[in-house]
Amino acid sequence: MSVFCTSPWIPPEWISAYGHEPRGVWTVSRPRASASCSEGICAFANGCLEAAAARVEDDLFVFDSGCDQMRRAFDALAGHRQNAFLFNLPATGQSLAPRRIYRSELERLGRWLAERGGSVPDTPRLLQVIRQHRDARLQLAAAMEGYSARQCVQAVAHYYAHGAVWVPGNFAPAPANSVPLALLGGHLPAGGGDPLDHMERCGGRIVLNATAAGERALGSEDEAEPAIGSAEDAVEFLTRRYLENSIDIFHRPNSRFYQWLGPRLHARRVRGIVLWTQVNCDLWRAEAQAVREAFGRPVCLIEEEAAEGLSPRDAGRIEAFLELLR
Amino acid sequence: MNAAPRKLSLDEWDGRYQELINAGLRPSSHGGPLREHVTQRGDLRLCRLQLDNSAAALRLWNLVLSENDRLRQARANGDKIVGTMKDLGTVPVLAYSLPRVRAFYPDGAWWTPCLMEGSDGLLRQADALGLEASLCPVRAMVPAFLHGQHFPAPDLLICSSGAVCDDFSAIAQRLENLGFPILWWEIPRRRSPDPGEPFCCLPGGVRAPRGQVECVREELERVGGALSALAGTALTTSALAAGIQRANQVRRLLNALRTRVHSASGAPLPALEMLLAEVLAIHYCSDFEQTVAVLEELLAEASRRAAERQFVLDPGSVRVFWVNPVADLRALNRLEELGGRICGTDYMFTHALDLIPEDMAPLTALAQIALSDPMIGPATARAARVVRECRAFGAEAVVVSRIPGASHCAREGAVIRQMVEETLGLPTVELEVPPVSDSLLPVLSSRLQAVMEIARARRPS
Numbered sequence: 001m002s003v004f005c006t007s008p009w010i011p012p013e014w015i016s017a018y019g020h021e022p023r024g025v026w027t028v029s030r031p032r033a034s035a036s037c038s039e040g041i042c043a044f045a046n047g048c049l050e051a052a053a054a055r056v057e058d059d060l061f062v063f064d065s066g067c068d069q070m071r072r073a074f075d076a077l078a079g080h081r082q083n084a085f086l087f088n089l090p091a092t093g094q095s096l097a098p099r100r101i102y103r104s105e106l107e108r109l110g111r112w113l114a115e116r117g118g119s120v121p122d123t124p125r126l127l128q129v130i131r132q133h134r135d136a137r138l139q140l141a142a143a144m145e146g147y148s149a150r151q152c153v154q155a156v157a158h159y160y161a162h163g164a165v166w167v168p169g170n171f172a173p174a175p176a177n178s179v180p181l182a183l184l185g186g187h188l189p190a191g192g193g194d195p196l197d198h199m200e201r202c203g204g205r206i207v208l209n210a211t212a213a214g215e216r217a218l219g220s221e222d223e224a225e226p227a228i229g230s231a232e233d234a235v236e237f238l239t240r241r242y243l244e245n246s247i248d249i250f251h252r253p254n255s256r257f258y259q260w261l262g263p264r265l266h267a268r269r270v271r272g273i274v275l276w277t278q279v280n281c282d283l284w285r286a287e288a289q290a291v292r293e294a295f296g297r298p299v300c301l302i303e304e305e306a307a308e309g310l311s312p313r314d315a316g317r318i319e320a321f322l323e324l325l326r
Numbered sequence: 327m328n329a330a331p332r333k334l335s336l337d338e339w340d341g342r343y344q345e346l347i348n349a350g351l352r353p354s355s356h357g358g359p360l361r362e363h364v365t366q367r368g369d370l371r372l373c374r375l376q377l378d379n380s381a382a383a384l385r386l387w388n389l390v391l392s393e394n395d396r397l398r399q400a401r402a403n404g405d406k407i408v409g410t411m412k413d414l415g416t417v418p419v420l421a422y423s424l425p426r427v428r429a430f431y432p433d434g435a436w437w438t439p440c441l442m443e444g445s446d447g448l449l450r451q452a453d454a455l456g457l458e459a460s461l462c463p464v465r466a467m468v469p470a471f472l473h474g475q476h477f478p479a480p481d482l483l484i485c486s487s488g489a490v491c492d493d494f495s496a497i498a499q500r501l502e503n504l505g506f507p508i509l510w511w512e513i514p515r516r517r518s519p520d521p522g523e524p525f526c527c528l529p530g531g532v533r534a535p536r537g538q539v540e541c542v543r544e545e546l547e548r549v550g551g552a553l554s555a556l557a558g559t560a561l562t563t564s565a566l567a568a569g570i571q572r573a574n575q576v577r578r579l580l581n582a583l584r585t586r587v588h589s590a591s592g593a594p595l596p597a598l599e600m601l602l603a604e605v606l607a608i609h610y611c612s613d614f615e616q617t618v619a620v621l622e623e624l625l626a627e628a629s630r631r632a633a634e635r636q637f638v639l640d641p642g643s644v645r646v647f648w649v650n651p652v653a654d655l656r657a658l659n660r661l662e663e664l665g666g667r668i669c670g671t672d673y674m675f676t677h678a679l680d681l682i683p684e685d686m687a688p689l690t691a692l693a694q695i696a697l698s699d700p701m702i703g704p705a706t707a708r709a710a711r712v713v714r715e716c717r718a719f720g721a722e723a724v725v726v727s728r729i730p731g732a733s734h735c736a737r738e739g740a741v742i743r744q745m746v747e748e749t750l751g752l753p754t755v756e757l758e759v760p761p762v763s764d765s766l767l768p769v770l771s772s773r774l775q776a777v778m779e780i781a782r783a784r785r786p787s
Contacts, residue, residue, distance in 0.1 A: 039728075039735075039736055040728075040731070040732075040733065040735060040736035041736040041737060042733075042736070065488070065489060065514075065515045067492050067733075068489075068490070068491050068492040068495075068733040068734060069492060069733055069736065071489065071515055072705065072733075072734070072736065072737045072738070073737070075704045075705055075706065075737070075741070076737055076741075078704075079706070086515065086517065088488075088514050088515055088517070090488060090512050090514070091487040091488045091495070091510070091512060092487055092488070092510045092511065092512045094510070095511075095512070095544065095545065095548050096544060097512055097541040097542070097544040097545045097548075098512050098541075100537070100540075100541055100544075101512065101514050101538075101541050104537055108520065111520075249499075250495070252485070252487035252495065252498075252499060252508075252510040253499065253502055253508070253510065254499055280460070280733075280736065281492075282460065282461055282492040282493040282495075282496045282731075282733055283492050283495065283496050285458075285460060285496075286456065286457060286461060286493075286496030286497070286499070286500060287496075287499075288456055289455060289456020289457075289500070290456065290499075290500060290503045292456075293503075294503075
């Protein structure tokens with residue numbers, strides 16, 4: 001079965017090992033700024049909820065608790081649909097309790113997947129899948145800097161689904177005089193879509209995609225070689241890997257995100273930052289000023305609300321931003 | 327000193343204060359006439375509020391409005407000040423179990439723009455810090471920290487994270503970015519136990535897996551360790567048990583007061599004073615002894631009025647259950663002016679009203695109470711409690727009051743309203759109350775009037 005996850009910090013290898021097909025929900029869902037968004041509902045969480053409600057009953061959905069809006073979207077769905085699971089993602093990592101929470105959630109997810117047609121993996125299978133994903137992540141992370149924006153998004157989506165490296169070719173390189181940009185935020189609309197094209201058309205070049213659909217989803221490269229002799233070892237390995245290597249702003253404190261971002265902005269000579277948020281996403285929106293202060297680079301805040309592509313207002317803002325940077 | 331129950335304007339309270347003094351009232355160490363809060367602290371909103379005329383209410387208002395002065399005095403006396411955020415009622419139990427430690431909620435600054443009618447400038451300053459109006463008014467606390475003009479900078483800042491509101495979490499993170507280190511502790515989203523999974527029945531009528539209780543217990547142990555280091559004294563099991571007993575003393579008093587007021591045939595005390603009384607439960611307003619004294623006095627006043635059938639509102643008022651605290655205190659006055667009466671509340675901290683178990687290890691008991699927080703579980707669990715209490719107190723209508731920019735308000739109102747309507751058939755309304763709601767009062771009034779009109783029409787003729 002396809003298992004659509006709302007967060008890259010729910011291990012796709014765990015889902016694969018149980019014989020299901022992991023998918024990022026961001027590859028099928030678009031933000032849905034329905035009338036309810038005027039009442040404060042996050043467009044992305046709403047999009048996930050609507051995507052889950054609309055999919056065939058065989059599809060499974062794993063929501064995450066990284067934000068209140070997603071948590072509550074799960075609550076809204078759970079009353080109507082059995083094939084949804086809420087994965088409790090700890091926000092802190094300074095103590096043993098978050099590790100125990102994560103570990104217990106993995107085990108619970110495993111049981112849930114097994115009850116829904118999955119097969120409990122034996123240790124060799126776990127080791128094989130975990131290694132495969134780890135190797136793919138490392139390979140991708142090392143190569144990311146050379147990818148175009150579109151290649152990056154598609155390569156990450158492919159990795160998430162298959163645990164393998166595949167980079168679509170035939171993309172014309174951006175002109176050398178284009179402005180190097182970093183793209184920050186939670187999720188991009190399905191497929192990466194026109195925001196990337198628009199930024200490039202306006203003279204920008206995305207040298208760092210730090211959204212959940214981009215390089216950030218790979219986590220930090222500081223990954224240990226899995227030493228797995230039992231299923232318990234696998235759970236422990238994944239717990240450590242996903243708690244220590246995940247890069248996100250819902251963490252408290254979220255300094256790891258800044259530590260990850262800073263050197264990349266510097267090394268890739270980023271001149272401007274586009275912060276891509278969905279309407280009513282408090283967590284990302286509130287970071288705009290902190291990002292500006294931390295890195296001393298101009299930030300263009302885009303609040304996506306349109307279900308179909310960039311709104312004219314947002315397209316104009318990106319254009320103006322790049323005009324000033326050129 | 328007793329007079330027929332009435333609500334007074336601040337001007338009327340000047341005369342009433344003199345009457346009380348003439349009748350033998352001794353000025354409290356927390357304040358004299360209420361007008362002083364306007365002239366000395368700029369709490370301009372008092373000029374537009376209607377306040378209960380009892381000596382007990384005077385003492386309550388003085389206790390609540392003098393907290394910042396009290397914290398500064400405590401600091402000057404060498405006490406340690408702990409700022410605890412978001413958990414609403416849990417960490418203060420730990421803090422007040424240690425000698426010479428005072429805990430307070432910087433979150434409380436969310437009422438400052440209301441009390442000072444925006445003259446504090448905190449929300450404008452928050453805008454400039456990147457915390458815009460899309461976030462809840464708690465953002466006022468960040469400039470309050472930076473300027474230090476409202477409350478003293480805490481010696482230790484603690485905040486729960488995990489299953490908390492996005493806006494609050496973002497605001498607290500911004501605070502840390504601006505140079506105020508925070509001890510974060512994890513409160514997981516409470517879930518129902520899976521089949522066969524060991525679980526605990528928590529206070530408040532909800533259940534949680536035992537594993538979650540254990541994780542929260544560990545986290546609270548970590549918080550307790552930090553508090554012990556700050557106090558220079560180990561937090562022993564017996565000290566925490568005594569701290570829990572004290573917390574329960576406040577909770578028992580408050581429950582007695584709520585039951586007395588909400589179940590009486592008329593309203594012995596107004597909604598505004600009852601809101602302030604409930605707030606005392608979360609951290610005793612930095613003065614445990616005074617909190618107990620004030621609650622005892624309020625309970626005595628409410629009991630006397632109920633026994634004498636002297637009510638502050640028309641006994642025919644519509645019995646309303648109110649969900650979420652109001653950013654503008656005037657909204658509760660308005661409800662009463664329109665013929666409503668509060669008969670049940672969920673101000674987001676019902677777990678601070680429930681008794682903490684005393685028949686188990688103290689930290690486990692505290693973990694259980696933390697996990698019974700209505701804001702960390704599904705909205706259906708919160709709604710179920712609202713339904714139970716509506717039944718218990720005979721509510722005739724439910725008002726869900728949205729907090730501007732609060733992430734939990736986006737969906738929970740619909741869940742609560744649906745369950746109330748389907749289970750009890752009561753009319754419900756959802757409305758948003760900004761920190762100073764004067765310009766919206768006509769709209770708010772229309773909505774409140776409408777729901778109460780329907781409630782009245784449902785009464786048996």
